[in-house]
Amino acid sequence: MKPVSFKITETDEVLVSHSGLALVGGLLSKTSLKKQLNKISIKGKPRPVISHFDTIYSMISLLCLSKPDFGAIEPFREDDFFKRSLGIKAVPSCETLRQRLDDLARVEECFRIILEQNQFLLSQHTPCITACEQGFVPLDIDPSPFDNSGTKKEGVSYTYNQCDGYTPIFGYLGLEGYMVNCELRRGSQHSQEGTPEFLRQTIAAAKRITDRKLLVRMDAGHDAAENLEICKKAKGVDWIIKRNIRKESVDEWLLDAQCFGKWTFPREGKEVYTGYTHRERNDNLYRVVFEVTKRTSTADGQLLLIPELEIATYWTSLKLPAEQVIELYHQHGTSEQFHSEVKTDMDLERFPSGKFATNALVLQLGMLAYNLLRIIGQSSLMENRLLPPNRRAPIKDRIQRRRLKTVIQDLMYMACRLTHHARGWGLSFWRGNVWMPVWQ
Secondary structure, eight states, X not given: OOOOOOOOOOOSSEEESOTTHHHHHHHHTTSSHHHHHTTOXXXXXXXXXXXXXXXXXXXXXXXXXXXXXXXXXXXXXXXXXXXXXXXXSOOOOHHHHHHHHHHHTTOHHHHHHHHHXXXXXXHHHOSXXXXXXXXXXXXXXXXXOEEOTTOOOTXXXXXXXXXXXXXXXXXXXXXXXXXXXXXXXXXXXXXXXXXXXHHHHXXXXXXXXXXXXXXXXXXXXXXXXXXXXHHHHSTTEEEEEEOOOTTOOHHHHHHHHXXXXXXXXXXTTEEEEEEEEEEEETTEEXXXXXXXXXXXXXXXXXXXXXXXXXXXXXXXXXXXXXXXXXXXXXXXXXXXXXXXXXXXXXXXXXXXXXXXXXXXXXHHXXXXXXXXXXXXXXXXXXXXXXXXXXXXXXXXXXXXXXXXXXXXXXXITOOEEEEEETTEEEEEOOTTOTTHHHHX
């Protein structure tokens, strides 16, 4: 069959390709962002023509459409649907957007408002915050390098991933990965610098969102004694923090594992010892779960002249069997998928500004946009399952979390026709759209 030669015509009807912004505007209207943002006073600009609320909402919408650059706002300046879906009076120009975010980035109150409203949004409008099988709600805290090489942006420096960029730190809640906190950091900043305060803020934020028991999980870069003390003193919080064995003897760990551990033999040439012991840290005794692996041959049968020893140890407050603690920590690796969604799906890896403070504000707005997309995605997943089988969108039943990329493609960029009749506004979708029942 040959491709059809289409006839190109114009129409006076208003067609919209980004109707998902109506969902974003609906969620944002449930917060008090508008009221609080417009109370912010910037020296020299007491009454700006375009309000702070209009500017911030415009940037959040760009981030929800995976368009983090300031210049991406220009096509929306004359877009009536863009303004009406968000409830804003005016859309700023590229220059106004950049300059206003520069000004707001110097106001600490702006960061506090965004963080508080993000917590309110998650506490009131998340369809579900899923816990682990053991009943703990995971709180994964993890940094991730953002590659900004080839630029001269403020704060860009060499990261542990061997690239020039930033190393922001994030806190994700639940198996869905709702972002409860984030902080932009310089690329070369040590992982422990500023982490104790970030840990306190993140635990406090998570407690405002859910009243269930939390399970803090962090990697070996955060095994400082101060972090252990913070987790120990926090009520309703358990933790698993991977240990950095530093200069500890590998052979001594093997002997301890052989004495106190449970031995398994996954294959010929591989021995695994799991168990627990106790170690002292700053005059406090903590439970340590270990997994010691000894290999005398590779998986394909090649014999090794010198046995390989792999040591993995974890600080933990859990009294569960060692195997369950290790499995719970391995699930911490899911946070890498959340990082990928921020960097790739939302295209937020390379920040739009050359100023560190402005990029920090953009990251905070990115956190809000990330959660808006996550709430929309999870809500659509649950609503889809409630529909009759013949009306459901084609999603596999075993899927527990929708990737932000599919949320943006399926729901944000959903075409419709904007209608206006009898002082009312409406959106008309194609009847055959598989996501139409979710909107209804």
